[in-house]
Amino acid sequence: MKVAILQFPGxxxxxxxxxxxxxxxxxxxxxxxxKDPLPSETEAVIVxxxxxxxxxxxxxxxxxxSPITADLQRFAGQGGQxxxxxxxxxxxxxxxxxxxxxxxxxxxxxxxxxxxxKAEDSNDRFHSSKLGSNLLLPIAHGEGNxxxxxxxxxxxxxxxxxxxxxxxxxxxxxxxxxxxxxxxGNVYGMMPHPERAVEPYHPTLDGLPVLKAFLEPxxxxxxxxxxxx
Amino acid sequence: MTDNTxxxxxxxxxxxxxxxxxxxxxxHGLLPEEYEDILRILGRVPNLTELGIFSVMWSEHCAYxxxxxLLRLFPTEKKDKDAIGxxxxxxxxxxxxxxxxxxxxxxxxxIESHNHPSAIEPFEGAATGVGGIVRDIxxxxxxxxxxxxxxRFGDLDSPLVKRLFxxxxxxxxHYGNCLGIPNMGGDVYFDSCYEGNPLVNALCAGILxxxxxxxGAATGVGxxxxxxxxxxGRDGLGGASFASRELTEESAEDRPAVQKGDPxxxxxLLEACLEMMAIPGLVVGIQDMGAAGLTxxxxxxxxxxESGIEIDLDLVPQRESGMNSYExxxxxxxxRMLVIVKRGRERELExxxxxxxxxxxxxxxxxxGDRMVVRHKGVVVADLPAKSLxxxxxxxxxxxxxxxxxxxxxxxKPESVPELxxxxxxxxxxxxxxxxxxxxxxxxWRQYDHMVMSGCTVEPGSDAGVVHLSIAGIxxxxxxxxxxxxxxxxxxxxxxxxxAFVECMRNLACSGAKALAVTDNLNFGNPNKPEAYxxxxxxxxxxxxACAHFDVPVVGGNVSLYNEHxxxxxxxxxxxxxxxLIEKAEMVTRSSIERGGLxxxxxxxxxxxxxxxxxxxxxxxxxxxxxPEVDLEAEARLQDLILSEIGGGRVESAHDLAEGGLxxxxxxxxxxxxxxxxxxxxxxxxxxGRLDGLLFGESQGRVVVAVEPNSTSALLDNASKAGVPAxxxxxxxxxxxxxxxxxxxxxxxxxxxxxxxLWEDAIPARMSSS
Numbered sequence: 001m002k003v004a005i006l007q008f009p010g011x012x013x014x015x016x017x018x019x020x021x022x023x024x025x026x027x028x029x030x031x032x033x034x035k036d037p038l039p040s041e042t043e044a045v046i047v048x049x050x051x052x053x054x055x056x057x058x059x060x061x062x063x064x065x066s067p068i069t070a071d072l073q074r075f076a077g078q079g080g081q082x083x084x085x086x087x088x089x090x091x092x093x094x095x096x097x098x099x100x101x102x103x104x105x106x107x108x109x110x111x112x113x114x115x116x117x118k119a120e121d122s123n124d125r126f127h128s129s130k131l132g133s134n135l136l137l138p139i140a141h142g143e144g145n146x147x148x149x150x151x152x153x154x155x156x157x158x159x160x161x162x163x164x165x166x167x168x169x170x171x172x173x174x175x176x177x178x179x180x181x182x183x184x185g186n187v188y189g190m191m192p193h194p195e196r197a198v199e200p201y202h203p204t205l206d207g208l209p210v211l212k213a214f215l216e217p218x219x220x221x222x223x224x225x226x227x228x229x
Numbered sequence: 230m231t232d233n234t235x236x237x238x239x240x241x242x243x244x245x246x247x248x249x250x251x252x253x254x255x256x257h258g259l260l261p262e263e264y265e266d267i268l269r270i271l272g273r274v275p276n277l278t279e280l281g282i283f284s285v286m287w288s289e290h291c292a293y294x295x296x297x298x299l300l301r302l303f304p305t306e307k308k309d310k311d312a313i314g315x316x317x318x319x320x321x322x323x324x325x326x327x328x329x330x331x332x333x334x335x336x337x338x339x340i341e342s343h344n345h346p347s348a349i350e351p352f353e354g355a356a357t358g359v360g361g362i363v364r365d366i367x368x369x370x371x372x373x374x375x376x377x378x379x380x381r382f383g384d385l386d387s388p389l390v391k392r393l394f395x396x397x398x399x400x401x402x403h404y405g406n407c408l409g410i411p412n413m414g415g416d417v418y419f420d421s422c423y424e425g426n427p428l429v430n431a432l433c434a435g436i437l438x439x440x441x442x443x444x445g446a447a448t449g450v451g452x453x454x455x456x457x458x459x460x461x462g463r464d465g466l467g468g469a470s471f472a473s474r475e476l477t478e479e480s481a482e483d484r485p486a487v488q489k490g491d492p493x494x495x496x497x498l499l500e501a502c503l504e505m506m507a508i509p510g511l512v513v514g515i516q517d518m519g520a521a522g523l524t525x526x527x528x529x530x531x532x533x534x535e536s537g538i539e540i541d542l543d544l545v546p547q548r549e550s551g552m553n554s555y556e557x558x559x560x561x562x563x564x565r566m567l568v569i570v571k572r573g574r575e576r577e578l579e580x581x582x583x584x585x586x587x588x589x590x591x592x593x594x595x596x597x598g599d600r601m602v603v604r605h606k607g608v609v610v611a612d613l614p615a616k617s618l619x620x621x622x623x624x625x626x627x628x629x630x631x632x633x634x635x636x637x638x639x640x641x642k643p644e645s646v647p648e649l650x651x652x653x654x655x656x657x658x659x660x661x662x663x664x665x666x667x668x669x670x671x672x673x674w675r676q677y678d679h680m681v682m683s684g685c686t687v688e689p690g691s692d693a694g695v696v697h698l699s700i701a702g703i704x705x706x707x708x709x710x711x712x713x714x715x716x717x718x719x720x721x722x723x724x725x726x727x728x729a730f731v732e733c734m735r736n737l738a739c740s741g742a743k744a745l746a747v748t749d750n751l752n753f754g755n756p757n758k759p760e761a762y763x764x765x766x767x768x769x770x771x772x773x774x775a776c777a778h779f780d781v782p783v784v785g786g787n788v789s790l791y792n793e794h795x796x797x798x799x800x801x802x803x804x805x806x807x808x809x810l811i812e813k814a815e816m817v818t819r820s821s822i823e824r825g826g827l828x829x830x831x832x833x834x835x836x837x838x839x840x841x842x843x844x845x846x847x848x849x850x851x852x853x854x855x856x857p858e859v860d861l862e863a864e865a866r867l868q869d870l871i872l873s874e875i876g877g878g879r880v881e882s883a884h885d886l887a888e889g890g891l892x893x894x895x896x897x898x899x900x901x902x903x904x905x906x907x908x909x910x911x912x913x914x915x916x917x918g919r920l921d922g923l924l925f926g927e928s929q930g931r932v933v934v935a936v937e938p939n940s941t942s943a944l945l946d947n948a949s950k951a952g953v954p955a956x957x958x959x960x961x962x963x964x965x966x967x968x969x970x971x972x973x974x975x976x977x978x979x980x981x982x983x984x985x986x987l988w989e990d991a992i993p994a995r996m997s998s999s
Contacts, residue, residue, distance in 0.1 A: 009585065010493050012409025015700060016683040033584075049681075051407040054493025110402050112678045140406070140678040193680070201686040201697050201706075201814065 002218055003029035004042040006072070006088075008063045013049035013085065013195065020195035020211060021046070027215060034063070038071035043218050044081040045072060047088030049140070049193060059102060059143050060090035069095050082187045083214045086141055089179070089189035098182055098189045099156070100148030105141070106172030112140040114203045115192060116167040117178055123185050125213045126163045135206040137192035139170060139178075144191040146173040146180075159183055164190055188214055242605050244277040244555045253277075257284035263623055270617045278554045278603070278610045282618065285521035285559060286528060289790055292622035295756040296788045299766060302773035303749075303783040313810065314745030316784055323445050324365040324516060326784025327437070328746045330810055334703060335442065337371040338434035340379070340711075340750045340806050342789035346488070347429040351396025355429045356404035357490040360563055362433040363408060364517035367499050368566065370443040370506050371435025374682065375696050376405050377415035378431050379711045379750065379804040380673075383424030385665045385995045390419075393427050395996065400490075401431070402676040407492035408499065411696060412677035414689025416711045419665040422719075425794035430750040430787070432806050434709065436701045443506060445516035446534035447527075447569045447595045452513050454527075454540060454593040455575075457582055458498050458565035460548035464488050465522070465561025494564040494587075501585040502566060511577050513595075514569040524558045524618075526567040527593075528601045531615035534569075538615065540593030542605040554603065554610040569595060629766055630759035634853075638720040641854045643839050649848070649921035651976045654892075654969075657925065658977070659987055660847040661889040662896070667843060668991030669900075691820045692885060693740035695811060706811040708742035710734075714888065715800035716841045721856035722764045722801050726771035728857070728929055729805040731864045732887055734779065738868040739883035739932060741816035741875045742809030747776060749786040749805055754798025756790050764801040765790075772803055778861045781807070818875050820884035821901045825963040827881055827935040829895070829907060830944060833867050834954035835915030836891050836928035843888045844925035857928045863953075864930045870951045871932060877947075879940040886931035892924040892977075894933055895958075896967060900985045904965030909958045911971045920971060935961060 003021050007014045014031050021029040029046075032038060038045070053062035063069060069091070076082050076097050084092035092098045105111060115138070119131040148156070153174060156162060163179035171191075179190025190210075197207030212219060247253070254264045257280055267275055267283050275283065289295060306316045317335050318327035325339035343358025359376065366373050378401055383390040405412045410433070447454065465488040506512050514534060516526040523545070531538035542557045552560075568589075570578050575591065582589035596602070601618070603611040649657060661667050674689035686706055687695035693710040712733040718725030734744045749772065754761035776783055792799045811817055839845060840854025874880045886894045899905040915923045936944055941957060948955035967984075969977035 010407070010496055012407075012496065012681060016681070019683060019699065035584075050409060051493060051496070054407065054491070054496075056493070109399070110406055110676045110678070112406075112680060113675050138680045140680060142406075196680050196683050196685075199683065199697070199699065201817070202683070203688075 002027055002043045003046060004032045004038055005029055005046045005048055006034060006068055007031045008034045008052035008066060010052045010054055011048050011050035013193065016195045017046045017048040017085065020198045020207065024198045025211060025215065027218060032068065034066040034068045036068065038068055038075055042075065044215060045075060047082065047084040047091050049086030049088060052087055052091060059087060060094035063091045064094040073097065076187050079184070079186050081214065081217055084189040085193055085195065086191055089191060090143065092187060092189045097187045098180060099152045100146055102143050103145045103147055104143050105145050110142040111170050113170065115139040115170060117164045117192060118167055119164060120160065120162045122160050122163050122181060125216050126181065130213055131209045132206065136204045137194060137206055138196040138203065139192050141191055144171040144173065146177045148174065156180060163188065164192065242554050242608060242610050244553050244610060247277040249274055249277065249280060253280070257281065258288060259284055263287060266623065270614065270621065276610065278558055279613060281555050281559050282524050282611055282613065285524055286618040287622040289788065290520050291525060293788055294623055295625050295627060295790060296751065297624045298626060299769040302769055304773065304777045305782050305784070307782055308780050312780070316746065316782055317439060318442060320783055320785045324368045326748070327369060327442055328784060330705060332703065333439050334701065335437050335439050336434055336707065336808060337366050337369040337437060338432065338748055338808055339365050339785040340430050340432040340748045340804065341365065341787040342750050342752060343429045343431065344427065344752065344789050344792055347397055347427055348425065351393045352400035353489055355397040355400035357488045357563055358429050358431045359401055359404040360490045360492065360495050361519045362431045363410065363495065363499065364519065364566070366433045366435040367502055368443065368445065368515050368517045369435065369437065370441040371437035372503060372700065373410045373433050373435040374684065374698065374700060375434050375707065375709060376410050376412040376432065377694060377709050377711055377806065379415050379428065379713065380417045381423045381428035381715070381802060382419050384421045385419050387424065390424060391996060397427065397429055398673050398676055404490055404492040406678040408496050409681045411679045411681050411685055413679055413694025413696065413709055414670060414674040414677065417670050417673060418715060420715055420800065422715065422800045426792050426799050428752050428802060430804050432748065434707060434808060436698055441506065443512060443515050445530055446514045447530035447536050447538050448534040449513055450536065450595055450597050452569050452572050452595045453575055453591050454538060454595065455568040455570060455578060456545055456565065456590045456592045457568055457587060459491070459494050459588065460546040461557055461560045461562045462549045463552065463556055463560060466556060466559055488561050488563050490563050497585045497587055498564050498566060501581050501587055505578055505581045508577055511570055511574055512568060513571060516567050518565040518567060520561065522560050522562065528615045528618040530567060530569065531601050532619040534595065537596035537598040537600045538593060539596050539602040542603060544590055544592040546588040546590050554605040558603065627756050627762040628759045629763040631763050632760040635721065638854060638856065641840055643917065643922065646845065646849055648919045651920065651974060654920065654924065654976045655979060657844065657848055658892055661843055661893050662984055662988040663991045664843060664847050665992050665995065667889050667893060669989045670992065671989065672992040672996060686817055687740060687819055691740065692736040693742060693809065695740060695817060706817065708737050708740050708809040708811055709806065710736035711804060711806045712736065713802050713804045715802050716852055717856045718768055718802060719800040719852065720841045720854065722767035723771035724856045724859055725801070726768040726803045727775045727859045729803060730772055730775035731859060731929060732885065733805045733807045734781065735868060735885045735932065737807055737809035738871045739818060739820060739885050741818040742811045743872065744781050744807050744809045746782055746784045747805055747807050749783055749803060751788045752792055752799065752802040752804065753790050754793050761798050768801050768803040772805065775861065779865065815878065816875055818880060818883050820882060820898060822882045822898050822905055822935045822961050823901065825905060825961050827961045828938050828941045829909065829958045829961060830934050830936055830941065830955055831931065831958050832870065832934060832948060832953055832955050833931035835923055836886060836926040836931055837915050837917035837922045838928045839922050839926045842890065842925060842927045844890065844921060859929050866951050866953050867930050867932065870948055870953050874934065874944055874947060879936055879944045880934045881937060882935040884933050888927065890925040890927050896981065896984050898933060898935065899961065899967065899981050900988065903963065904982055905961055906964035906966040906981055907959055907961045908968045911958060913972060920976065923971065
């Protein structure tokens with residue numbers, strides 16, 4: 001198994017993420033229950049969307065205490081590749097793997113729309129030349145309003161840690177931020193759902209380059225079978 | 230009484246000490262003759278707990294006392310045994326009906342109302358409505374794959390209605406989004422008849438293998454009965470709370486009459502139950518605790534299993550202290566299930582629920598005989614023949630009387646309203662597009678996660694919602710449409726119900742889907758009033774006849790009566806929801822056009838009937854008139870043609886004519902991303918001889934299709950062969966302008982994006998003003 005997709009009680013995009021990685025991109029992946037250890041052969045982790053622990057207290061606040069989150073922190077600390085999508089992004093923020101927090105949308109409502117986004121030139125992998133500068137990806141969240149203290153925000157901007165920005169801000173996020181990475185470039189978080197834009201019947205296929213950018217270190221490894229679509 | 234009884238312990242359950250008076254019987258909603266039946270069945274006086282059990286099981290909600298005879302009119306299986314969509318589980322047999330969708334797969338689906346709770350507490354009422362219907366589906370062993378709702382509210386300018394609308398939508402959004410089941414929207418109508426009595430009907434569909442269909446039956450003497458899910462509280466006792474006041478010292482003031490939902494619990498329960506049901510041969514029977522909670526699930530499983538059942542309430546997980554047997558048996562606490570498993574395999578169930586951190590309490594077992602026996606604190610608090618509760622409820626035929634307004638509607642003449650002048654077309658169109666019933670419902674469905682599970686293929690807002698069944702690993706698409714125009718049902722209940730059916734089916738056809746089966750939600754007033762019962766009976770007859778004509782059976786549904794408020798009953802609202810199947814990706818068709826340069830072809834002939842139309846409402850404030858004719862044969866020809874033309878690749882978009890008629894349908898087709906426009910020419914006024922009849926009449930069996938010009942002549946030929954009137958109205962373009970000419974005169978020149986803005990802003994603008 002190469003990609004571990006964490007399953008917390010209340011995760012609900014775990015199947016979607018597995019489908020996109022395994023069936024669409026052809027990379028071995030499986031779901032790992034939050035009480036089980038992170039398998040030793042894990043090469044990348046996706047923390048999927050949903051409502052872990054019902055979003056009670058704060059989004060992601062309880063998942064941070066799940067047994068697997070300690071493994072995840074260790075894995076990330078050793079340079080392992082981690083992507084948090086939606087609730088997964090919230091969990092990564094709560095677990096201290098990414099800075100900032102996601103609070104209630106400024107419209108005070110849940111928003112599920114196809115969202116126009118602009119890809120930033122963050123690093124070699126997340127670069128507009130690879131992703132396309134304008135993307136259309138589904139968003140579906142009630143708490144996607146990204147907040148971070150001013151000094152950290154300047155750091156994020158200065159170090160090119162912004163991955164995606166909203167075009168037409170749907171939730172009040174600072175600097176239109178839709179996704180960020182850590183400074184080291186191995187932990188990624190985003191509110192949009194790339195795994196919902198990978199099939200011909202989806203609104204776009206813009207999720208494919210995003211997932212491929214994240215999985216590039218695995219994709220370029222020699223043992224991997226060619227990507228099938 | 231002598232003193233020697235004091236050596237016995239005091240009766241531990243106060244429910245056994247209450248004298249059953251005629252007042253108490255009446256407060257339980259039971260008629261004196263119904264109580265006589267209970268005495269006859271038991272051969273003794275029931276105790277309070279038993280009385281409570283009878284009262285809920287013999288309620289309209291559980292027993293369909295006033296509708297059971299009418300419901301027998303619905304066809305429940307397909308006549309054509311070779312067609313796809315054979316009924317695997319029929320209406321009324323289990324928690325939901327199941328139909329075959331080919332290759333060993335089945336679809337379980339059902340609609341259910343939560344009207345009264347939503348009127349009192351819109352957020353929780355609607356949320357628990359979603360929770361209840363989802364449990365009905367996964368109880369069948371199915372993985373839920375889509376949700377929709379049929380919602381009805383009063384006039385959206387009223388602050389109360391805004392509060393209800395906002396609360397209901399956010400309740401549905403909260404619960405469904407957390408579960409991670411895509412909500413494909415549905416239909417929303419606004420009419421003053423629903424003021425104070427909104428309708429909240431929630432539908433869920435799920436997918437399963439034929440061999441995985443579960444039964445709600447308690448069989449196998451000695452098999453253990455499990456209670457799974459969170460603890461039982463006093464919530465949902467509602468109207469019965471008077472009894473608890475008399476019986477306990479604790480205050481009843483804080484007890485909510487409406488249940489409180491916890492979607493996170495439901496998500497855990499859903500996953501745990503599906504995991505448990507995937508273990509071969511473990512589960513014998515399963516039933517959710519919905520209406521009438523523990524009572525309904527125990528006596529129904531025993532009755533279906535031809536068995537007895539015995540449970541001990543001391544073993545039921547409880548989250549409040551001091552509950553008596555009446556309260557535990559009648560509680561409607563949410564997210565609970567009753568499961569009967571094979572004796573000796575208890576650990577397998579317990580391990581699954583331990584994994585998901587849920588209660589799994591063994592509360593009893595399946596017994597020989599036919600009794601439902603309930604113990605509490607060491608004594609028997611109920612001992613009843615299970616079948617008496619499920620099968621022996623009284624069934625009534627109510628007297629009917631045709632309401633005067635129905636007679637008047639038949640005598641209506643279009644001449645009673647002035648003819649619309651050419652200069653008034655634009656204004657009339659704008660009023661229609663701004664009416665919340667016709668306006669865009671994006672404000673609603675952008676709050677629903679319709680894309681989770683990665684299957685959303687046609688998003689809400691088109692004629693039908695479509696989801697790809699990739700989660701089951703199959704290349705099929707499920708389409709869903711809901712419909713019911715209350716105005717037509719009010720004026721002519723028989724035709725109105727048929728219109729709900731044909732329009733629903735037409736919506737599926739326009740989306741490229743073959744209709745398979747129906748679930749219906751009959752929302753009506755008090756059946757004891759002869760006029761209300763007439764409307765109910767005629768709607769059921771109309772719907773049943775349409776189902777039979779098209780060989781589209783009813784596989785389940787729900788009845789909600791007594792929808793009354795200060796000013797009288799709601800309009801009759803038999804909501805029809807239809808599931809269809811799209812086998813091939815190329816068949817998926819949307820209602821809005823995706824490019825200019827397409828021929829716009831009207832199928833079905835020029836519309837002409839204004840009776841009951843929204844035009845009469847927005848222009849003259851009238852709910853009156855002769856309801857448009859329904860020609861089932863013509864409708865069948867039209868829909869067959871649409872499906873074959875879509876299959877032949879000639880139709881790029883299709884939209885049926887509904888509320889607002891031809892002109893509204895045309896402009897809706899142009900509402901897309903790009904600034905589309907069209908030039909449309911109609912060279913005659915048609916059978917009505919008037920502009921308003923042509924442009925705004927709501928004649929049935931009409932569809933506008935957008936066709937690549939090279940294909941138009943073939944399509945017109947096929948239409949002519951099929952006996953479907955067809956005429957080219959004009960062509961779409963990229964001008965952003967709609968130019969309409971009738972009888973050689975320009976009657977409209979409109980900027981499409983301004984019209985779209987009116988249509989899109991109508992609901993948000995009302996919701997942002999108080």
